[in-house]
Amino acid sequence: MRPRARPRQLVAALKQTIPPQLRELAHWLSGAAALAGCAVVGRWISALLSLPIPGSVVGMLLLLLGMMLYGGVPRGIALVSDLLLRLLALLFLPAAVGFYFLRDLNAGDWLGLLAATILGTLLSLTLCALLLKKLLESADARHNDE
Amino acid sequence: MSDAIAGFLHSPLFVLPLNLAAFLFGLKLYRATGTALLHPIVGASALVAVVLLTVDIHYPDYQRASGLLYALLGPAVVALAVPLKQNLGIIRRAGWPLAITLVVGAALAPLVAVGFAMLFGAGHTVILALAGKSVTTPIALAVAEKIHAVESLTAGIVVFTGVVGAVLGPPLLKRMGIDDDRILGLTLGINAHAVGTARALEISALCGAFAALAMGLCGALTALLLPLLLR
Incomplete structure (x- = not known):
């Protein structure tokens, strides 16, 4: 009897330990499949209709639309997207490294680059803040009038 | 022998762990200093650039070996x-x-x-x-x-x-x-x-x-x- 009891115990033990892990694995796999699927379908749509919009952005809008219809963020998608977004700097590292190997830029290019990124960013930041401040104030004023 | 080493250095087997190590280094540097000036990508990309220059890997070869990371950018946008x-x-x-x-x-x-x-x-x-x-x-x-x-x-x-x-x-x-x-x-x-x-x-x-x-x-x-x- 003993040799038979052992596998049965084993199965019982497996049943206890594996299902939650399997379920977790299923979440991860389905989340990864959903994100990869949206990226691929987005690329197809972009290519098929020769849209100027990048395929991955079409995929993002597809997923957003899907989740708005679903009425929430499925657990698997939340898990995988959280991981991807935390690793974002790793994903664009190869492109960023190329910055050290740029050769054919002249002094005017570099000056324009610095002006645009420092002065340009500060200017558009200021204008955005002033615009929103103005709009919020007039929205609040109208709200108080009613 | 040196061909084998060069082949290894130009393969994802070397380049992907290099990227990962550089990313962790950049993250550590950023957390240790706590300033946005040292965004993780700053330390990470500098480290990779130094390694590429020292072991003489051309940037296009490095890019090719990093293909997996490029492939994940699409899903990251999604x-x-x-x-x-x-x-x-x-x-x-x-x-x-x-x-x-x-x-x-x-x-x-x-x-x-x-x-x-x-x-x-x-x-x-x-x-x-x-x-x-x-x-x-x-x-x-x-x-x-x-x-x-x-x-x-x-x-x-x-x-x-x-x-x-x-x-x-x-x-x-x-x-x-x-x-x-x-x-x-x-x-x-x-x-x-x-x-x-x-x-x-x-x-x-x-x-x-x-x-x-x-x-x-x-x-x-x-x-x-x-x-x-x-x-």
Whole structure:
């Protein structure tokens, strides 16, 4: 009897330990499949209709639309997207490294680059803040009038 | 023998662990110093560049061996739908002032940048790469591919823009007498994408939510409009 009891115990033990892990694995796999699927379908749509919009952005809008219809963020998608977004700097590292190997830029290019990124960013930041401040104030004023 | 070593150095077997190690190094450096000036990508990319130069790997070979990371950029853009979905309720509450600022801001950031670049005599290459400067890097790279901009230049510009906005934005607005976290968050999200959003999250949860929303919507808007404008 003993040799038979052992596998049965084993199965019982497996049943206890594996299902939650399997379920977790299923979440991860389905989340990864959903994100990869949206990226691929987005690329197809972009290519098929020769849209100027990048395929991955079409995929993002597809997923957003899907989740708005679903009425929430499925657990698997939340898990995988959280991981991807935390690793974002790793994903664009190869492109960023190329910055050290740029050769054919002249002094005017570099000056324009610095002006645009420092002065340009500060200017558009200021204008955005002033615009929103103005709009919020007039929205609040109208709200108080009613 | 040396051929075997060179082959190994040019293969993903060496390059992918190098990327991972550099990323962890950059992250550690950023957390140890706690300043947005040292965004993880700054330390990581410097370390990789030094290694490539020392062991004599050409950049295109390194890029080819890093193919797996490039392949994951697409799904990472798709993943941005999640924070967007989670913060969509905010726009319903703050309504049209938010929507207007987003649209104006998404158009203003590249226009102002391109204007300054032209004023200082930058060439066509720089101007194309500046177009996506204020949107989160994976979207900026996807846009760069569509409009045929140099992606390395784009990546560098985007990161630097984010750092400038995140470091100088909050003190600038404070000096202007703006202490509304909604305004600060939205402004950081539009102009300094993920780096600004990380800074906004340190200021307050409300500020962070506005920044995350602005980053996602602004990225989508730019991706929709920019290729149309530049066609």
